[in-house]
Amino acid sequence: xxxxxxxxxxxxxALPEAAPTxxxxxxxxxxxxALVAGLCLxxxxxxxxxxxxxxxKSLEAPDGGMAGLSNFRTYFATPTLVDALLNSLTVAGSVxxxxxxxxxxxxxxxxxxxxxxxxLFLALALLPLFAPSLLSGxxxxxxxxxxxxxxxxxxxxxVYGPIGITLAECLYAFPHALIILVTALGLSDGRLYEAxxxxxxxxxxxxxxxxxPGARYGLVSAAFVVFTLVVTDFGIPKVIGGQYAxxxxxxxxxxxxxxxxxxxxVVGLLMLVPAVLAFVVDRLIQRRQSSLLxxxxxxxxxxxxxxxxxxxxAYAVLVAGVIAGTYGVAVWASFIRYWPYNLGLTLDHYDFAxxxxxxxxxYWNSLAMALSVAAIGTAVVFCGAYLIEKLRLFPAGRAxxxxxxxxxxxxxxxxxxxxxxxxxxxxxxxxxVLYGSLALLVINTLAHYYTVAHVTATTALKQIDPEFEAVSxxxxxxxxxxFRRVSLPICLPTVLELFVYLFVNAMTTVSAVIxxxxxSTKLAAIAIVHMDEAGTTAAAAAMASVIMxxxxxxxLALALVNRFVVxxxxxxxxxxxxx
Amino acid sequence: MTPGDAxxxxxxxxLSKRYGAFTALDGIDLEIARGEFVCFLxxxxxxxxxLLRLIAGLDRQDAGRIAIGSTDxxxxxxxxxxxxxxxxxxxxxxxxxVAANVAYGLVNRRMPRARVAARVADLLALVxxxxxxxxxxxxxxxxxQQRVALARALATSPSLLLLDEPLSALDAKxxxxxxxxxxxxQKRLGITTIMVTHDQEEALAMADRVVVMNRGTIEQVGTPxxxxxxxxxxxxADFIGAMTFLDARVGSARQxxxxxxxxVCEEGRGFIPGSPVRLGFRPEEIRVGNVRPTDVNAxxxxxxxxxxxxxxxxxxxxxxxxxxxxxxxxxxxxxxGDLALTEGQYLYVSLPPxxxxxxxxxxxx
Numbered sequence: 038x039x040x041x042x043x044x045x046x047x048x049x050x051a052l053p054e055a056a057p058t059x060x061x062x063x064x065x066x067x068x069x070x071a072l073v074a075g076l077c078l079x080x081x082x083x084x085x086x087x088x089x090x091x092x093x094k095s096l097e098a099p100d101g102g103m104a105g106l107s108n109f110r111t112y113f114a115t116p117t118l119v120d121a122l123l124n125s126l127t128v129a130g131s132v133x134x135x136x137x138x139x140x141x142x143x144x145x146x147x148x149x150x151x152x153x154x155x156x157l158f159l160a161l162a163l164l165p166l167f168a169p170s171l172l173s174g175x176x177x178x179x180x181x182x183x184x185x186x187x188x189x190x191x192x193x194x195x196v197y198g199p200i201g202i203t204l205a206e207c208l209y210a211f212p213h214a215l216i217i218l219v220t221a222l223g224l225s226d227g228r229l230y231e232a233x234x235x236x237x238x239x240x241x242x243x244x245x246x247x248x249x250p251g252a253r254y255g256l257v258s259a260a261f262v263v264f265t266l267v268v269t270d271f272g273i274p275k276v277i278g279g280q281y282a283x284x285x286x287x288x289x290x291x292x293x294x295x296x297x298x299x300x301x302x303v304v305g306l307l308m309l310v311p312a313v314l315a316f317v318v319d320r321l322i323q324r325r326q327s328s329l330l331x332x333x334x335x336x337x338x339x340x341x342x343x344x345x346x347x348x349x350x351a352y353a354v355l356v357a358g359v360i361a362g363t364y365g366v367a368v369w370a371s372f373i374r375y376w377p378y379n380l381g382l383t384l385d386h387y388d389f390a391x392x393x394x395x396x397x398x399x400y401w402n403s404l405a406m407a408l409s410v411a412a413i414g415t416a417v418v419f420c421g422a423y424l425i426e427k428l429r430l431f432p433a434g435r436a437x438x439x440x441x442x443x444x445x446x447x448x449x450x451x452x453x454x455x456x457x458x459x460x461x462x463x464x465x466x467x468x469x470v471l472y473g474s475l476a477l478l479v480i481n482t483l484a485h486y487y488t489v490a491h492v493t494a495t496t497a498l499k500q501i502d503p504e505f506e507a508v509s510x511x512x513x514x515x516x517x518x519x520f521r522r523v524s525l526p527i528c529l530p531t532v533l534e535l536f537v538y539l540f541v542n543a544m545t546t547v548s549a550v551i552x553x554x555x556x557s558t559k560l561a562a563i564a565i566v567h568m569d570e571a572g573t574t575a576a577a578a579a580m581a582s583v584i585m586x587x588x589x590x591x592x593l594a595l596a597l598v599n600r601f602v603v604x605x606x607x608x609x610x611x612x613x614x615x616x
Numbered sequence: 617m618t619p620g621d622a623x624x625x626x627x628x629x630x631l632s633k634r635y636g637a638f639t640a641l642d643g644i645d646l647e648i649a650r651g652e653f654v655c656f657l658x659x660x661x662x663x664x665x666x667l668l669r670l671i672a673g674l675d676r677q678d679a680g681r682i683a684i685g686s687t688d689x690x691x692x693x694x695x696x697x698x699x700x701x702x703x704x705x706x707x708x709x710x711x712x713x714v715a716a717n718v719a720y721g722l723v724n725r726r727m728p729r730a731r732v733a734a735r736v737a738d739l740l741a742l743v744x745x746x747x748x749x750x751x752x753x754x755x756x757x758x759x760x761q762q763r764v765a766l767a768r769a770l771a772t773s774p775s776l777l778l779l780d781e782p783l784s785a786l787d788a789k790x791x792x793x794x795x796x797x798x799x800x801x802q803k804r805l806g807i808t809t810i811m812v813t814h815d816q817e818e819a820l821a822m823a824d825r826v827v828v829m830n831r832g833t834i835e836q837v838g839t840p841x842x843x844x845x846x847x848x849x850x851x852x853a854d855f856i857g858a859m860t861f862l863d864a865r866v867g868s869a870r871q872x873x874x875x876x877x878x879x880v881c882e883e884g885r886g887f888i889p890g891s892p893v894r895l896g897f898r899p900e901e902i903r904v905g906n907v908r909p910t911d912v913n914a915x916x917x918x919x920x921x922x923x924x925x926x927x928x929x930x931x932x933x934x935x936x937x938x939x940x941x942x943x944x945x946x947x948x949x950x951x952x953g954d955l956a957l958t959e960g961q962y963l964y965v966s967l968p969p970x971x972x973x974x975x976x977x978x979x980x981x
Binding site for chain 2: 065066429502504505507508509510511512513514515518522523526527607608609610
């Protein structure tokens with residue numbers, strides 16, 4: 038090799054081209070600072086200011102003057118309001134108590150046993166993520182409601198109330214807990230098990246001393262996430278809650294029903310408490326979790342076991358059967374002529390115009406909204422994450438943007454929606470022209486789901502060599518070219534993942550947008566609420582089925598695109614030579 | 617040693633950088649001449665990479681100035697400083713072909729496509745990778761990837777080449793070969809080069825001058841021979857090669873007392889009459905073979921242990937008279953064969969006066 042250098046005839050040609058280009062880094066720095074400042078401004082506008090408006094509104098008297106904490110005093114002095122708070126806490130506590138152990142068992146079966154069809158069982162358990170939360174409520178009315186075929190199981194009690202809410206929330210929250218626990222149980226050091234086995238430790242003691250402590254943080258995190266989800270969910274109590282008031286329905290009643298905005302703000306802030314608590318606990322846990330696994334850990338590989346594996350399979354079949362069965366009943370019921378008297382099949386309920394004057398238009402609104410959120414959101418989130426993660430200028434601005442990007446995780450959709458009402462509907466705000474428009478629904482939904490998307494994008498960007506930007510700077514290539522030519526192509530799978538994540542959530546969300554839609558921008562998930570209220574439950578189930586089919590279709594399309602398009606376009610990931 | 621004109625190519629003065637409570641660099645002054653190959657050498661955390669990144673403009677100093685030629689670039693962004701850089705991680709763009717990587721800095725210069733292609737071909741030939749332009753980085757070995765990174769850094773004909781531990785991720789054999797190639801290439805192109813390394817052998821083999829750093833300060837700047845033969849501090853003496861230290865007291869001008877033994881030393885070299893010092897000498901400078909008891913600075917030792925290291929054997933020697941510590945001597949394989957050393961054996965060794973150096977007592981390495 039050394040000869041090739043010494044005897045290099047082209048060297049003379051190689052050197053003199055020191056063509057100095059014109060010095061263009063001043064605009065590069067200026068553009069970088071301007072972009073970061075723009076990102077800060079945008080996040081401030083769509084996240085921080087609405088929350089600020091909510092906080093201020095809670096301190097306002099109904100006539101507009103400042104009332105201090107008197108709204109809070111009124112709240113706690115009103116028995117019906119306090120009842121709703123206690124009801125919420127009761128339901129959320131019960132759901133945590135039911136779902137977390139069930140999900141732990143399911144996650145254990147998926148990660149620590151050698152049972153077959155793990156992929157299928159994971160997919161079935163994640164099904165609720167693709168439907169609006171209230172679909173589980175609708176399904177339960179078919180199964181356990183006044184006409185339900187299993188209502189005997191309730192021994193005369195009504196499903197409309199705490200029983201129905203709790204069961205429906207369990208179904209809805211299950212996949213959220215499962216994802217956390219699968220991750221927690223998946224991150225385990227196989228060496229610990231080998232060490233325990235080498236010392237002759239019994240299985241049960243190994244479970245208590247190795248498995249459970251390893252998953253401890255995941256269990257706490259799952260409990261908080263489930264609690265927050267249940268406290269802030271609006272769809273299920275609306276559909277199956279009956280007269281049983283909870284915080285989420287109270288907030289809606291105060292704002293939409295009684296136009297008592299300050300009291301609505303107070304309820305919103307109360308819902309913020311468990312969410313913020315969950316957020317803080319999760320941060321603390323993540324800081325400690327990192328020390329749990331070292332680089333030298335080896336993943337645990339379960340070996341076949343003649344008793345444990347069939348038991349795990351039976352359990353998984355049972356749980357997945359309940360989940361898939363419940364959602365299946367809702368879909369089936371949407372094709373039934375007249376439940377339960379005429380079980381003939383029909384497509385009549387999909388003629389939404391018969392149930393709701395808006396017909397199919399809410400669905401098209403939802404589709405337009407979800408596509409916009411996915412397209413705009415993917416661009417904003419990914420570019421924003423790039424600016425925060427990769428630029429080396431304006432550190433204060435980047436830190437501030439990072440803080441704002443993490444904020445929505447601690448803010449339930451219903452609370453953010455309330456904040457939007459107070460901020461974007463205020464007479465003094467020139468942006469109030471947006472109120473009721475599809476644009477505001479897009480902005481709100483994007484803000485609602487910003488954090489998870491942002492963290493996903495940041496994680497992908499962190500895996501890229503941090504020196505790429507340094508190399509580019511040394512070659513006098515501005516950062517946006519490196520972004521376009523290198524970072525974006527490398528992160529293409531993540532970008533597609535972001536798109537589908539935002540699309541699915543925008544299709545299924547109810548809580549944030551229930552306050553914000555206008556006469557011409559009603560969304561499909563809201564139409565379900567209205568049709569259910571009007572008693573056309575079959576049409577509601579049909580609409581929910583259409584949403585679920587759309588969301589599942591998007592996920593399936595992603596899998597196909599990844600399988601065929603991305604894999605082919607990204608040959609550089611493979612080691613073998615490409616002709 | 618420094619060729620060219622009187623004004624240095626790069627001048628760094630009073631450069632300081634802190635990270636919170638940690639002082640990464642503390643008042644660094646340094647001048648580098650045009651065409652020089654300089655190594656920043658030191659243990660991890662000594663500030664060598666920080667200094668490189670400040671020179672590149674990738675990080676911003678808290679205090680001090682950096683000038684390239686007569687231009688002050690202290691506050692200029694990296695793109696205004698005209699350098700090429702190679703990292704330990706190669707930092708090749710994985711989704712671009714080798715040719716596209718090398719052409720990366722050329723494409724946005726409005727250069728005709730044919731000229732870009734010709735220059736890329738030249739550069740790939742220059743680093744010994746002709747005909748490899750259509751491959752992707754993942755298909756190349758580590759050494760090949762580092763050559764591509766080098767070609768990319770040289771593509772825009774920068775006036776300064778920065779190498780941040782470029783060889784540390786490579787196998788020992790590849791490392792030695794690429795070390796020679798980089799040095800040859802640098803001489804051919806005459807490009808001013810700064811390389812950061814923690815490997816003293818690499819620094820001694822490649823550099824015109826070595827900057828030895830420790831705890832954010834410069835310990836010594838000199839040619840490889842200078843810093844090896846005349847280490848300015850005990851730290852340098854210990855970091856470059858190995859050195860045995862013994863507590864001693866200087867008597868008269870050419871006499872030093874170590875434990876119960878009087879040794880003859882040379883004047884100067886830090887021996888201030890009447891003061892306590894730390895006496896240092898290198899393992900290979902102890903004479904082991906053919907020493908008579910009457911030779912200068914000769915004394916009897918017992919071989920406590922022998923450590924076979926291939927080309928030489930490292931012997932730990934216990935002096936029969938108290939010297940305040942044991943000695944380490946390196947015996948070449950040939951000599952070892954002739955002497956047939958065994959553990960427990962008694963023999964005479966001597967310390968030539970020219971091998972003895974004194975360091976201040978406070979400066980423990």
